[in-house]
Amino acid sequence: MSSVKLLSDDELSPAARAVFDDIRATRQNDFVNNFWRALAHDPIQLERVWNQVKQVMGAGALDPLTKELIYVAISVANNCEYCIGSHTAAARAKGMSEAQYHELLNVIALASQTNKLATALRVPLDARFAEPPEG
Amino acid sequence: MSSVKLLSDDELSPAARAVFDDIRATRQNDFVNNFWRALAHDPIQLERVWNQVKQVMGAGALDPLTKELIYVAISVANNCEYCIGSHTAAARAKGMSEAQYHELLNVIALASQTNKLATALRVPLDARFAEPPEG
Amino acid sequence: MSSVKLLSDDELSPAARAVFDDIRATRQNDFVNNFWRALAHDPIQLERVWNQVKQVMGAGALDPLTKELIYVAISVANNCEYCIGSHTAAARAKGMSEAQYHELLNVIALASQTNKLATALRVPLDARFAEPPEG
Amino acid sequence: MSSVKLLSDDELSPAARAVFDDIRATRQNDFVNNFWRALAHDPIQLERVWNQVKQVMGAGALDPLTKELIYVAISVANNCEYCIGSHTAAARAKGMSEAQYHELLNVIALASQTNKLATALRVPLDARFAEPPEG
Amino acid sequence: MSSVKLLSDDELSPAARAVFDDIRATRQNDFVNNFWRALAHDPIQLERVWNQVKQVMGAGALDPLTKELIYVAISVANNCEYCIGSHTAAARAKGMSEAQYHELLNVIALASQTNKLATALRVPLDARFAEPPEG
Amino acid sequence: MSSVKLLSDDELSPAARAVFDDIRATRQNDFVNNFWRALAHDPIQLERVWNQVKQVMGAGALDPLTKELIYVAISVANNCEYCIGSHTAAARAKGMSEAQYHELLNVIALASQTNKLATALRVPLDARFAEPPEG
Missing domain, CATH: 1.20.1290.10 (AhpD-like)
Structure with a gap:
């Protein structure tokens, strides 16, 4: 297998x-x-x-649960079934509530949709978003 | 354009x-x-x-900055240049520190790598991760 | 599961x-x-x-079957096995013939190939394709 | 370039x-x-x-404009900027109205969203969608 | 199925x-x-x-095993489980050693990671890489 | 930028x-x-x-040029324009001939096409490809 x-x-x-x-x-x-x-x-x-x-x-400027949510998001975007299964379980083990899980899915669904609209429309990046911050 | x-x-x-x-x-x-x-x-x-x-x-079970980080993560995975630019700016506007930004990039980079290893190796999902939680 | x-x-x-x-x-x-x-x-x-x-x-400027074919195409490109299965079935239920199905697959296969050639070669968009239509 | x-x-x-x-x-x-x-x-x-x-x-069981719409859909899903630009232009040249174009975008946006929900939720394919048609 | x-x-x-x-x-x-x-x-x-x-x-400027390794790499990036399984087997049948297989996985993992960092950071291509070679 | x-x-x-x-x-x-x-x-x-x-x-069971070709392939599949530009240049610097480059593109184009056909058709993996090798 x-x-x-x-x-x-x-x-x-x-x-x-x-x-x-x-x-x-x-x-x-x-x-x-x-x-x-x-x-x-x-x-x-x-x-x-x-x-x-x-x-x-581990813990840093972002807490471990936030990192785990990001991990799940990337795994969904990359279609990795193993990673979706194991990191959704890991997020729950780190305290993700079902309400948080559903909000995560809401953001993934929204971004997946708007990403493709911006790409299809070939929207040029606004000047104010194009430059990196100072320093 | x-x-x-x-x-x-x-x-x-x-x-x-x-x-x-x-x-x-x-x-x-x-x-x-x-x-x-x-x-x-x-x-x-x-x-x-x-x-x-x-x-x-908006605010809910997850705070707006966490949602914005997830949005950036999905946009990177989907290669939407417009969305990466605009939502990285939005995350900074919502208070993302540069330390948080770099940790976000660290998680994206790690997950992108392990996703492809699990996919290439066709790793079967462990039984304990396969079942949904009760209720 | x-x-x-x-x-x-x-x-x-x-x-x-x-x-x-x-x-x-x-x-x-x-x-x-x-x-x-x-x-x-x-x-x-x-x-x-x-x-x-x-x-x-529903019906609009495009008929429901055409929309279903586009749905299947996106689902294939996104590797969503559930969606490929359910929307291929939906397209057949809406009248997709096997000949139409094979032509759909032919276009998906062709575009998947040429997309990657254009990306690999970093072909610049011809000036005449770059501008939006008037109005 | x-x-x-x-x-x-x-x-x-x-x-x-x-x-x-x-x-x-x-x-x-x-x-x-x-x-x-x-x-x-x-x-x-x-x-x-x-x-x-x-x-x-060319014309077959599907007409050339339908094929061009599918081509654009795949190009958007694959993020091929050259292909999106050239095939959107080609679709317009083959008679795509702006209303049809917007419906195409609507389907792409919808499918991109539901694809990711089905993937994140690891929804098992219903038995009735799993089997190929007879013959 | x-x-x-x-x-x-x-x-x-x-x-x-x-x-x-x-x-x-x-x-x-x-x-x-x-x-x-x-x-x-x-x-x-x-x-x-x-x-x-x-x-x-077949054999050409690249040997058949090298081509098979590239085929596996693309199949992993595209998440095609059938293709990963069949072409990993084909590469082994053409003489891929387990050491070569692991190096292939190492390159896939590395590139998948750096691809996303370059995309997230929107790194502009260095002038010396942008131009095609002469002739 | x-x-x-x-x-x-x-x-x-x-x-x-x-x-x-x-x-x-x-x-x-x-x-x-x-x-x-x-x-x-x-x-x-x-x-x-x-x-x-x-x-x-570096050199190992695979030579550095072969690794660079795999790197370009992954970068194309992932649509990373920076990486395609820099690693195509790197491959040329490591001795990739234009004939080898075109064969690389041929394999990428072929695999991108067949990946999507296998995915669209939901082809089940043949039993003989499903099992890992002994040892």
Whole structure:
């Protein structure tokens, strides 16, 4: 069903196992989802992607739930069924209410529509939006 | 440069003018950007899209800035240059800091990458993510 | 299997039930497909989308079958499997012949190909195509 | 501005010139647009694409204007600015009224929106839409 | 499950059968995959697509495996699950090692990420990249 | 014109300057293109993306030109004009002949077409392509 075998824990290379250990420790959860089991055939990429997830998705100027909503939005726009399923679940696990979920869908639906109208009409960008801010 | 003429205020039909009046009153700003000037050839669609914007983008379970970040994210995923330019400006006008902007870009970049890995590897969705929540 | 529970008729809120009644009356058909059962968790969006469908997809300057063909084309370009399945069926129900279906596929295949050639070659738009028509 | 030089008539190879002659004869118009001038570096592809355009876009079970509307729809969904500009012009040249153009935009906007809702909600295809027709 | 019935060998029209014969002779393999069985309802398109595959995917300035890797990359970017599955298998059949496969995934992941950063930031193309080469 | 100011060398933070130094040393070229000048506002992302480029795009199981061709293919599929321009130039700088470039375009055009046919027809993946290889 997948393009590579999903590796079970006892099929991992030592390098991949070290990343899985960090995933479990960071999430404080023994469950490791299929995405990482597919990526584990390439431990260097596995480690790079996991490190990027850790750096990007934690708290910062944006809170973790806001980041998760953005992640779902991109996954919907990119039609990634796996990512929509897993990140919608992650957003709920981080506290997304059903009201927030429906507002997220409302924004996705609106933007998907206006994006295509602006593109079809080839609307030129207003001068005031074209320039970057100072500094 | 555009697929239709951008209508100036004195070229609007009465129905389109009424929508422009509402845009100005709602935003408390006399400026009406090019998107609406292109859409104004079709007053029924103009009114429907504007009403949807008003319903969706205001405060609710998600705050207006979070919605604007999601809007930018979708616009980037959809490659709508007009929308990226205008909604990045709108997000800044609603208080997006440059630190928040860079975190938004970080999430977009991460999700765009992992979306394609999950798609390429045809990773099956974990059973626990597949089912909708109760109720 | 879906991100929300598909609501059966007896799980609908009164607001959602009113929209379902209108769907059934408009289509003169008791069957309500899964798309609306998923959307029914958010009655405001359900009503807005259904009203838009009614306004847009009826007869006008373009006939309903032509609109359905365009709908299928967009759904294919956007990779929406649900929409491809349901709107291909809708087009057949509105009278699309298999010969018409194959011509639709021929145009989709041709445009998908030439779109990418023009994009890859970064072909500048000919001056005569760049300007909107008068009036 | 483009990724290859746009070839003028006196820079064409004999094989490319023969295709240009056929474009002019078929269209009964001396103008050859930039797309073909970019493609002319590869006469085999030039001929193959042109022959496909001739086979697909003529009258058949669908009329040429309907095909042009579908072409515009795909080009919008694919964000091909060149193709949107040139095929919107082509549709107008084939008789598309402004009312038809706006209805086309209405369908594109609607489908772009519902496509993303169905994708985000991971709506399963109704059994009655899943099976191909008999024969 | 598909939008048209997948035709078995004894359901083919004579024109479609001739194409299937050529597919089998060219590939020196009796197996004909589902893509062609779906396309066989339209023998003219079937023949045109098959001829294009034969012309494009053979050895030339690029070797067949490199072309297959590019084919997988496009299929991933376009989210075509059928094409990802069949062309990943084809690449392996043409000798793609698992190390090569993982490097392909690394490039796809990197480009998908940087594409969206450049788009989000609306980076203007450097003058030295904008012009086509001489000749 | 861009969403952020493109930073000149004397506007760089020390962290961003260190990355620019490494870009120049690695490429043995003083020129730093606009993509990095836009990204330099976020030195952590700048460094992460540049390190990924160094890890992924060098020689390995695939040669650098093949990787660059795949990069162009993804950029075309994603409609990133900046990336198409800069990576087409990069591919030429790495030795891509015009014959190779045209074959790349041929594969992109073919795959973009067949992807959409398989998607439109909802072709089920053949059993023999569905399973991952052993090991």
